[in-house]
Amino acid sequence: MSFFEFKIEYESQESKARLGEIKTKHGKIKTPVFLPVATNASVKSLTSEDMNDLDAEILMANTYHLFLRPGLEVIKEFGGLHKFMNWKKPIMTDSGGFQAFSLGFGIEHGVGKISNIFPDEAKERPKPKGEKFAFVNDKGVTFYSPYDGKKILLTPELSIEIQETLGSDIMLVLDECTSPLNDYEYTLNSLKRTHKWAELCLKTKKTDQALFGIVQGGEYKDLREESAKFISSLDFDGIAIGGSLGKSKKDMHKILDWAIPLLNREKPRHLLGIGTVEDFFNCIERGIDSFDCVSPTRLARAGFLYIYPEDGGNVKNKFRIDIGKSIYKKDNSSISENCNCYTCKNYTKAYLRHLYMAKELSYYRLASIHNIHFFLNLIKDIRKAIKEENFLELKKIWLK
Ligand SMILES: [Zn+2]
Helix, strand or coil: CCCCEEEEEEECCCCCCEEEEEEECCEEEEECEEEEEECCCCCCCCCHHHHHHCCCCCEEECHHHHHHCCCHHHHHHCCCHHHHHCCCCCEEECCCHHHHHHHHHHHHHCCCCCCCCCHHHHHHCCCCCCCCCEEEECCEEEEECCCCCCEEEECHHHHHHHHHHHCCCEEECCCCCCCCCCCHHHHHHHHHHHHHHHHHHHHHCCCCCEEEEEECCCCCHHHHHHHHHHHHHCCCCEEEECCCCCCCHHHHHHHHHHHHHHCCCCCCEEECCCCCHHHHHHHHCCCCCEEEECHHHHHHHCCEEECCHHHCCCCCCCCEEECCCHHHCCCCCCCCCCCCCHHHHHCCHHHHHHHHHCCCHHHHHHHHHHHHHHHHHHHHHHHHHHHCCCHHHHHHHHHC
16 A cells, blocks of 8 residues: 545636645645655755755656666665755655667657657757667566666566665556657557566565556557556556657647556656646646746756746746847846745846856756746646636647
């Protein structure tokens, strides 16, 4: 049995959006929720206390990275990840499956998942060079450690054992995350493997940590439906939707519309690795309860700071400004007049631009605080709007 409870508190009349509450050993989480990503047991440039001050409800940590460094023996010594990183609220861990994609197939094909999964957004796609670091077969994913070159076979059983040692509140099954470039036959075979692994993960789990299954199936309707039904039929605490979500955001919405109606209504639904302003509105509207994405901190470090519609944020400028632009050189206003984060309360755009141009380390912290605050605040506003049956109206204001 898992120490986990999900209660639907309110279902929207105007859309499939819903409000819920997840109960874990480390506290309660209101849904919909956004999980900032603490890849190496830290949200980049921020401390656990910062995340607490920002009112983050739950963090996503990375199994693959923490397994390699600092290694399980260190985290075990501390009695788990919570104590190690001094974070008292819930943690979700991924399975390492995503690395099979990003470090193996992703490098091979020049596609990643997070900000660049959609080939039609090719402009944003990095051009990775290098050899293939990961191989997938029915047993698991074989990695070569980037630190010492050691060969590691990550099996579904090992992924669960690692996550049990990390002590996360919510674990994810090992899956194979296919690429938008995989054909039907590859995706079909991969799905069979992913489903077998899902059962193996359930069988391996010994603790009362929650375990979420993952729906895969690429952009193929029959495979997504099959996967949604299969994963829904197993005894998971929640369900994540992952993998290739098609070639455009439109495809992603289509995939969600295929899968979500087939999922158990009583279980929370997590969308893996997706998170833009538009995504929040479009996916919550379709019944998604939680998101994780590195984008707020990654974009902050690249100079992109989020702004509200009242500040001129819109779909076209992706709700962000580029602080490196010379127009901000003498700008004595905060990033947003409508933001009450620590950064906006204390610093001007001119100062932030200066820190950014000088590559001062404080820039990364201040920028990340603002962007994370923006994301968490937007989700709070969305929750309030759902409750007041005002969600579609809010969506219109933001996405007009
Ligand atoms: Zn701010």
